[in-house]
Amino acid sequence: MTMKTKLYVHKQEVWDEKECERKARYAPKDAWGNCPPKGIISQSGSPYVQYGKTVRFNGGCIRDEKWYEGETMPMPSIPKNYEIVPLTAWGLIIQKKKV
Numbered sequence: 001m002t003m004k005t006k007l008y009v010h011k012q013e014v015w016d017e018k019e020c021e022r023k024a025r026y027a028p029k030d031a032w033g034n035c036p037p038k039g040i041i042s043q044s045g046s047p048y049v050q051y052g053k054t055v056r057f058n059g060g061c062i063r064d065e066k067w068y069e070g071e072t073m074p075m076p077s078i079p080k081n082y083e084i085v086p087l088t089a090w091g092l093i094i095q096k097k098k099v
């Protein structure tokens with residue numbers, strides 16, 4: 001017998017072209033001043049919930065005054081001329097589709 005996992009599911013975000021363009025150009029610096037690839041929206045080594053990831057917590061978490069085993073964040077809804085692609089050893093990036 002398996003128990004059903006109780007996960008908090010974040011609301012799916014909807015990005016327009018302007019937001020996608022902004023995210024595709026963005027490359028935040030880390031604590032040491034290094035820049036990851038442009039367009040990174042989900043880093044593979046992050047312990048925090050990010051787009052396309054499910055995180056389970058030891059002891060669970062409380063969201064909206066309810067207990068959950070973990071949380072998940074669905075991928076954002078994006079326009080057809082953008083795509084989200086995996087980048088080995090980094091995570092997920094958003095970029096404009098190549099024609």
